[in-house]
Amino acid sequence: MLLDWVTVILLIGIGLLLIIVELIFVPGTTIVGILGLILAAIGIWIGYTALGSTIGHIILASTVLVSALAFVYSFRSESWSQFALKGQNRGHVNEDNPHLLAVGEVGKTVSALRPQGTALFAERHHEVQTQGGFVAPNKAVRIIRISQNKIIVEEVS
Known part of the structure; x- marks a missing residue:
């Protein structure tokens, strides 16, 4: 019985x-949740078969009550918020000083541009893109257009 x-x-x-x-x-x-549901159901079923239907009803009711109280308490106490991501990424590419760059300025690619990559202008790294072409690393590029946060470049021949 014990x-x-x-x-x-x-x-x-x-x-x-x-x-x-x-x-x-x-x-x-x-599978974790399904296994948990199966184990709880087996526990309740064993309560009915081994301990009788009256005790089985008590076990079922107490299981439902305990699980409902646990969920209600966890939502009301905001313990779930400990697992939530609260930080926001407020950074943007090229937001530090985009006005320092000008059309026609020449720089050097740090990475390959396929069509996007990184280029060095006035000792600062900037995210740049081409108009669809490939530019290898360590090549000279010229700014042909700046629109919002996009810096469009072309390879200098």
């Missing part, structure tokens, strides 16, 4: 723990 109680409590406890682990750490419906 072994039946221990088995039921362990199966339901591990099942609920696996369901919570899936909700917090594993995105989507995966």
